[in-house]
Amino acid sequence: MGLLRKIRATGRVxxxxxxxxxxxxxxRARELGGSVQVRCVDAGSCNGCEIEIAAAFNPVxxxxxxxxxxxxxxxxxxxxxxxxxxxxxxxxxxxxTVAAMGEPRLVVAVGDCxxxxxxxxGGYGVEGAVSDVVPIDLQVPGCPxxxxxxxxxxRRVTGR
Amino acid sequence: MNAVGYTAVAGQIVAVTxxxxxxxxxxxxxxARLEGRAGAGVLQPWRDARKLLRKEPIxxxxxxxxxxxxxxxxxxxxxxxxxxxxxxxxxxxxxxHADLIVVVSLIALGTLALxxxxxxxxxxxxxxxxxxxxxxxxxxxxxxLLSVFALSIPAGTTNIPAIVTGAVDEPARLASPAGLLAVxxxxxxxxxxTGRIPVDNPSTHLELTMIHExxxxxxxxxxxALVELGAQMRLTLxxxxxxxxxxxxxxxxxxSWxxxxxxLVLLAAKLVLLGAVxxxxxxxxxxxxxxxxxxxxxxxxxxxxxxxTASYFLTGAS
Numbered sequence: 001m002g003l004l005r006k007i008r009a010t011g012r013v014x015x016x017x018x019x020x021x022x023x024x025x026x027x028r029a030r031e032l033g034g035s036v037q038v039r040c041v042d043a044g045s046c047n048g049c050e051i052e053i054a055a056a057f058n059p060v061x062x063x064x065x066x067x068x069x070x071x072x073x074x075x076x077x078x079x080x081x082x083x084x085x086x087x088x089x090x091x092x093x094x095x096x097t098v099a100a101m102g103e104p105r106l107v108v109a110v111g112d113c114x115x116x117x118x119x120x121x122g123g124y125g126v127e128g129a130v131s132d133v134v135p136i137d138l139q140v141p142g143c144p145x146x147x148x149x150x151x152x153x154x155r156r157v158t159g160r
Numbered sequence: 161m162n163a164v165g166y167t168a169v170a171g172q173i174v175a176v177t178x179x180x181x182x183x184x185x186x187x188x189x190x191x192a193r194l195e196g197r198a199g200a201g202v203l204q205p206w207r208d209a210r211k212l213l214r215k216e217p218i219x220x221x222x223x224x225x226x227x228x229x230x231x232x233x234x235x236x237x238x239x240x241x242x243x244x245x246x247x248x249x250x251x252x253x254x255x256x257h258a259d260l261i262v263v264v265s266l267i268a269l270g271t272l273a274l275x276x277x278x279x280x281x282x283x284x285x286x287x288x289x290x291x292x293x294x295x296x297x298x299x300x301x302x303x304x305l306l307s308v309f310a311l312s313i314p315a316g317t318t319n320i321p322a323i324v325t326g327a328v329d330e331p332a333r334l335a336s337p338a339g340l341l342a343v344x345x346x347x348x349x350x351x352x353x354t355g356r357i358p359v360d361n362p363s364t365h366l367e368l369t370m371i372h373e374x375x376x377x378x379x380x381x382x383x384x385a386l387v388e389l390g391a392q393m394r395l396t397l398x399x400x401x402x403x404x405x406x407x408x409x410x411x412x413x414x415x416s417w418x419x420x421x422x423x424l425v426l427l428a429a430k431l432v433l434l435g436a437v438x439x440x441x442x443x444x445x446x447x448x449x450x451x452x453x454x455x456x457x458x459x460x461x462x463x464x465x466x467x468x469t470a471s472y473f474l475t476g477a478s
Contacts, residue, residue, distance in 0.1 A: 003444055013196035031214055035207040065198040067207060072365045072373060075218065075380040078211070102216040102380045 014062040020160075021152035026137050028104040029157045032078055034067045036158045039077035039101070043094050043130065044120075045084025048144040049111040053081060056147040056154075063151050067158040074100040079157055081150075082130045083110045085117040091127045098134045106137040108153055115139050164415040168249035171424060176242040176400065179428070180392035181205035183399075183435050190439040205392065212385035220378050223280050230277035231379070231386035237270040238393040247400045248423040249412040250321035260308050260318040264301055267353065267398075270390065271297045278375030285367050289374025292450065296352050296359060296371065299457035303349040303464050310342040310467035311405060314475045320401075324408045334406055338471035341463050343406045348460035350402055352453070354395040357442045359453055362391075369447065396431065399438075403430040 029036075040053060056063045057070060071077050074097045086094055098107060109130040112118035117129050130136055140153045185202040192199030219228065244258040244266075271293060278290035312318045314333045315326040327333050334343075352359040355372035364370055367377070376387050404411060410426030412419035448456060 007194055007196075007443075010196055012193070012198070014198040017198070032211050033207060033214075035204065035211040037208075059196040062192075062197045062199075064192070064200050067200055067204060069200075070365060072367060072370070073377040075220075075378055076384060078215075100218075102218050104215070 013059045014065065015060055017065065018148070018152075021155050023156055025156055025159055026106060028106060028137070029159065031104050032158065034158055034160050036068045036079055036154065037071045037077045038068055038079045038081055038154070039071055039074050039097070040081045040083070041090075041094055041097050043082055043084045043090040043114070043133075044087035044126070045111065045113060049083035049114075052144045052147050053083070053110065053150060056150045061147045061151055063154055066151070066155050066160045068154045074098075075102070077101050078105060079154070080105070080107045081110050082107060082114055082134075082136075085113045085120045085123070085126045086128055086130055086133045087125050088127050089125075091133050094130075094133055106157060107134055108138045108140065108157075109136045110140045110150060110153075111145055112141060112143040115141060118143060162253065162415075164417060164420060165249070165252045168252045168412065168420055168423075169243050169254060171420065172245070172247045172249075173239055173242050175247065175424065175427060176393050176396050177239070177389075179431065180389065180396040181209060183396050183431055184392045186432060187435045187439040190436050191443060194440060194443045205388075209385045209389060212388070213382050215381035217382050218380040220281060222282055223378070226273075226276040226280040227378070228383075230273040231383045231390065233273040234270045234390035235386050235393065237266045237273075238390055238397060241266045242393070242397050244320075245397065245401050246321045246324050246404055246411060247397075247427055249415075249420060250325045251413060251415050252321075255321040256319070258320045260305065260312065260320055260323075263320065263401075264304050267304075267394070268297065268301050270394065271353075274372075274375050274387070274390075281378040283378065285370070285374045285377055289370055289372070289377075292371045293375060296453065296457065299454060299461060300349045300352045303345055303457065303461045304353070306461065306464035306468055307342040307345040307349065308405065310338045310464065310471040313338075313468065313471040320405075324404055324411060325413050327405070327408045328411070328413055333475070334408075336471070336474060338467045338474060339406070341467035341470060343402075345460045345464035345467060346402055346405070348456065348463075350398045351438075352457055352460075354398055355391070356395075356438065358445050358448045358456065361447045364447075369450070399431055399434045400427065403427075403434060 080098055109115050114130045117126055120126050138153050140149055185205045189199040189202055241263055244263055275290040275293045278286040311323050315323045355362055360371040379387050410423055412423045
């Protein structure tokens, strides 16, 4: 009963949807038609970006209302959200994850590390940026990027 | 008369097939609103299915016929069951074949096909999911059988349309202790069979806690669309069966067009209500640990056994 009272007192916590983000929709994303399944790949991140991705799917930002949903298998996924500089040990798993996804598939590099290795550039365990390992379609810059920016990138893919 | 019967069968199949994604979308929407979220909309499962049908089909290396046949078999068994079970009308051309044991076997066949597909992928999670699904199924199928037997004793038959017709004529059968015990047992069995909380979490991302999802991790594209549609149809069908057995009012017992139209509207209303109640209940419940699932299911089996016993001694004496 305490939970019921809490639900009634809290009401809706999702913030009103911001206007649709500017920028061109990637060509391959047009076929998806408002439904995008997302698989996160941590290729060596400090987990700052993971916290922001988790926040993007919480009740306040609610990325699910735009048709994006996190899934447990790359076979189910249309979009790979890759975070962090790609470490030597994660380069092959990342290639295999992207290869396991069915076409049409998109790769989104989230965070400065994923785009240009950021703080970790030149480290002995770093293979390179995400674009050195797999072709990428979208970038979300920031260290870490805000949940609103991650959602803006996902909305460009879902088109909602 | 015959035209109405065939229309009723076609209507049941179309209602379950087209209504299943809508019911799932409705349940997700109710859940989202209770959690303070905006929700993706009732039509989202249809958008997911449309997208999956457009995607590239993938057959993982090393998989065999069991993996390829399972999605079609799952949907086919559910369609046949939807034609048999009296969701709209008890007076259909196939109602003579709608035996309880046939219906439960068809549901079990779909479960078995998916478990074999999980084993066929050869991955650790596929095998783990299949073994867990079989553990749950071994406890759930007898419970479904026994709880409906409690209703079939007063009716004197295991034919489901006959049981439903009898209950419409004599509502006292449902208000008896046996009927109440049976509805509790069948409700728990339906939750377990369709992989809902507290037995399984349909939206989990943690492979170690998965049951149903672990078996379908390797499916992609159109095959995944079929597997998801099959799972959604089974939920719709079993909730429909539950409402047909215990809230049978409104189901057409004669071959008239007006009764059929009323039955269709009432079926939709019952499913929307049941779906909302289930989604709201899931917000309040947590998934139980896997090792406690057999305790929960054994409890529901015991309720079903008590229902049959009570039904035999209380109504069989007369």
